[in-house]
Amino acid sequence: MTSSIEFQNFFRSLQLLKFFVDIGINHFILCPGSRSAPLAIAAGELFRTGKIKLINTLDERSAGFHALGISTASANNVIVITTSGTAVANLLPSAVEADRSCINILYITADRPLRLKNCGANQTVNQEEFLSSACKLSLSTNLNGLHQTSDSDLKNLISLISRENLLKPGPIHLNIPIEKPLLILNKNKKRVFEIFDKEYINKNISFPVSEIKNESCKVEEKIIKQINLDHSGLIIVGPYRGSTSNLLEFNKSLEIIQKLTGWPIFADPVSGINSSLRGLVDHWEIIISINKISLNFEQLLRIGPMSSSNILEDFLLNFDGPHFLIKENDSRYLDPIKKSIEYQFGLNKFVNQLLDKKDITNIRNKALMPITNELIDKGKRIKKQIKKYLSINDHITEFSIANLVPEIWPKNNPIMISASSPIRDWLTFSGKEVFSRRCFSFRGASGIDGTLSIAQGIARIMNPLLLVTGDLSFLHDINGWLNQDAKNINLKILLIDNHGGNIFNRLYKNNLTKFEIDNLFLMKRHVNWKKLAEAHEIPYLSILSLEKLKEAFQWSLSIKKSAIIRVEINTDYEIKQREDLFKYIFDNY
Numbered sequence: 001m002t003s004s005i006e007f008q009n010f011f012r013s014l015q016l017l018k019f020f021v022d023i024g025i026n027h028f029i030l031c032p033g034s035r036s037a038p039l040a041i042a043a044g045e046l047f048r049t050g051k052i053k054l055i056n057t058l059d060e061r062s063a064g065f066h067a068l069g070i071s072t073a074s075a076n077n078v079i080v081i082t083t084s085g086t087a088v089a090n091l092l093p094s095a096v097e098a099d100r101s102c103i104n105i106l107y108i109t110a111d112r113p114l115r116l117k118n119c120g121a122n123q124t125v126n127q128e129e130f131l132s133s134a135c136k137l138s139l140s141t142n143l144n145g146l147h148q149t150s151d152s153d154l155k156n157l158i159s160l161i162s163r164e165n166l167l168k169p170g171p172i173h174l175n176i177p178i179e180k181p182l183l184i185l186n187k188n189k190k191r192v193f194e195i196f197d198k199e200y201i202n203k204n205i206s207f208p209v210s211e212i213k214n215e216s217c218k219v220e221e222k223i224i225k226q227i228n229l230d231h232s233g234l235i236i237v238g239p240y241r242g243s244t245s246n247l248l249e250f251n252k253s254l255e256i257i258q259k260l261t262g263w264p265i266f267a268d269p270v271s272g273i274n275s276s277l278r279g280l281v282d283h284w285e286i287i288i289s290i291n292k293i294s295l296n297f298e299q300l301l302r303i304g305p306m307s308s309s310n311i312l313e314d315f316l317l318n319f320d321g322p323h324f325l326i327k328e329n330d331s332r333y334l335d336p337i338k339k340s341i342e343y344q345f346g347l348n349k350f351v352n353q354l355l356d357k358k359d360i361t362n363i364r365n366k367a368l369m370p371i372t373n374e375l376i377d378k379g380k381r382i383k384k385q386i387k388k389y390l391s392i393n394d395h396i397t398e399f400s401i402a403n404l405v406p407e408i409w410p411k412n413n414p415i416m417i418s419a420s421s422p423i424r425d426w427l428t429f430s431g432k433e434v435f436s437r438r439c440f441s442f443r444g445a446s447g448i449d450g451t452l453s454i455a456q457g458i459a460r461i462m463n464p465l466l467l468v469t470g471d472l473s474f475l476h477d478i479n480g481w482l483n484q485d486a487k488n489i490n491l492k493i494l495l496i497d498n499h500g501g502n503i504f505n506r507l508y509k510n511n512l513t514k515f516e517i518d519n520l521f522l523m524k525r526h527v528n529w530k531k532l533a534e535a536h537e538i539p540y541l542s543i544l545s546l547e548k549l550k551e552a553f554q555w556s557l558s559i560k561k562s563a564i565i566r567v568e569i570n571t572d573y574e575i576k577q578r579e580d581l582f583k584y585i586f587d588n589y
């Protein structure tokens with residue numbers, strides 16, 4: 001029995017998955033299929049022996065996004081195991097986002113052996129190529145079948161993957177051709193597992209990674225030479241794309257820069273920064289839209305990618321001084337306006353080098369620059385005006401939600417903001433209360449797919465999590481409810497029902513006919529939300545006023561599981577109110 005394919009398929013599957021546990025991976029997501037049966041059974045054994053957390057799910061697309069959420073929140077790689085064929089194609093959307101958002105995911109897909117490729121065999125496609133455009137590595141075990149993959153081949157694969165993950169985060173695809181028989185008889189399974197158990201189960205094999213040399217960095221020297229800490233400057237912090245485990249250090253480094261300069265900070269809601277950071281300017285997007293280009297700074301220190309703000313983009317385009325852009329471990333260009341000198345090794349390394357090269361040993365709080373105080377005051381004034389306006393016009397709107405939720409959702413409880421309107425509204429209307437917790441949004445590729453599954457993944461690690469989402473983004477990934485045990489995840493969903501993609505109304509209202517907007521863009525769907533929630537056994541509440549939101553949050557928090565709060569938006573009223581609010585702010589500025 002020991003040399004049979006049946007034995008080898010199961011034994012190698014156990015070995016492979018256990019090696020991944022040895023390099024620190026503990027979340028596995030499994031999608032059903034028969035070609036992947038040896039891997040599934042092996043994962044089941046590792047789960048039974050307490051070595052891994054195992055989640056099963058039906059839809060591979062949602063599974064990939066679910067992995068993305070878990071990986072982001074836990075700062076630990078996640079494995080998704082699928083069968084062959086279109087199952088693999090369904091992983092591409094999450095791979096694209098993982099690539100752009102710099103998140104580790106390992107896709108393990110089962111395939112037919114080489115003898116069955118390119119000859120019309122059932123469910124046999126060129127799946128080894130499907131994810132290559134988004135994955136930093138596309139690997140395979142022996143093409144004739146896992147049973148012919150040697151122990152050392154497996155170990156080499158693990159070392160390669162470990163090293164790649166240390167070099168730069170992102171998705172990896174490992175395709176595994178498996179020869180039949182795919183199932184192992186119960187009596188044989190027991191015997192194989194006993195052999196495996198003795199040799200591997202409680203032994204942690206180490207996979208030493210050869211030294212990764214620090215690349216010499218001319219860019220770093222160039223920036224350090226050019227940046228003048230005594231002159232005026234502005235710090236712009238975009239969405240955080242580093243690892244959650246580095247966030248504390250990232251904040252310390254940012255604090256150092258701010259202390260040394262006294263510069264103001266314009267921060268994105270998902271920048272990951274602390275609310276206590278000095279120099280934070282509220283409602284900076286409104287300030288720059290009022291002041292147009294008249295904000296005079298000598299230099300810009302940009303951290304992370306560009307926020308979703310056309311106003312910011314225009315401002316940056318019109319700024320002629322030097323732009324320095326610090327990225328978290330991403331060698332790709334991240335400046336669409338192509339004006340900055342880009343440094344890829346992260347803020348922490350940059351600040352250490354800066355202190356070293358400029359010979360700074362004593363980090364004292366430099367007084368805030370006059371322009372910093374001025375901007376902070378302007379932000380405060382706008383904040384008051386928004387509050388005053390909302391107190392008079394208290395109908396619920398998308399911008400009033402963006403303004404109020406960061407204040408009433410409990411501090412330290414995380415929030416995920418869906419792509420499309422919510423993230424844009426939060427950038428404009430939320431105050432610095434937003435930074436009292438970690439906020440997430442996935443705009444690496446700006447898809448609206450995967451919203452629910454990503455949120456569920458984050459909430460498995462950090463909860464209670466509030467997901468603020470538009471109705472279409474929510475519906476797009478409704479299969480997220482098929483993720484195992486979804487209803488028991490401590491996730492609260494604030495569903496902004498503006499009857500389709502209202503963002504298009506905002507963008508095109510003045511140029512397209514109502515027919516065109518309704519039929520070509522809006523995608524208004526008549527969903528019975530209550531029944532949809534009931535079908536998945538999710539507690540559901542629909543509210544009509546802003547006043548009720550706080551109560552609704554309390555209601556949802558009293559349920560330690562998933563809950564949906566729906567807010568219906570009157571879109572005509574919303575658009576009118578938004579215009580009036582801006583007019584009010586501009587008139588009273």
Ligand SMILES: Cc1ncc(C[n+]2csc(CCOP(=O)(O)OP(=O)(O)O)c2C)c(N)n1
Binds near residue numbers: 422446
């Ligand atoms: C996968 C994907 N398909 C299509 C789009 C284009 N798109 C951008 S926003 C949007 C509508 C989003 O609607 P909703 O979630 O209701 O948000 P809101 O109307 O509040 O903006 C669509 C379809 C996209 N970003 N991603």
